[in-house]
Amino acid sequence: MSVNTDRYEIAAARYFEAWNATQPEAITKAVAAAWTADGGYTDPLADVQGHEQIAAVIAAVHEQFPGFVFRPLGAVDGHHDTARFAWELVNEADGSAPVAGFDVVTLDDEGRIRQVLGFLDRVPAGA
16 A cells, blocks of 8 residues: 555544544544644535534534444545545444445645535435
């Protein structure tokens, strides 16, 4: 595995760590580790900037889907300062995955996320 590939894998691992944190302090710490201070997150349901707003989106998802975890689907693919990966939101109790999508992330020189563009491929009815 090349150094460049490691960069994308590490960024994605930090990203999943942030999304899977459930306690406010853990979310805050994980978001700070994954994103630049002015980093952003945009998907069909949210368009936020900065650590505090990103942490609030993550907390809101955990309120809507308690007991769920984000899991990667397949490998992380990347070139230059951009990476993409697919994911699903899995219910730990029964293994169902009502939400799935993929994200495209832009990284800074240190491998922290500047921007996330998220796409939802599967969402529950009425969500």
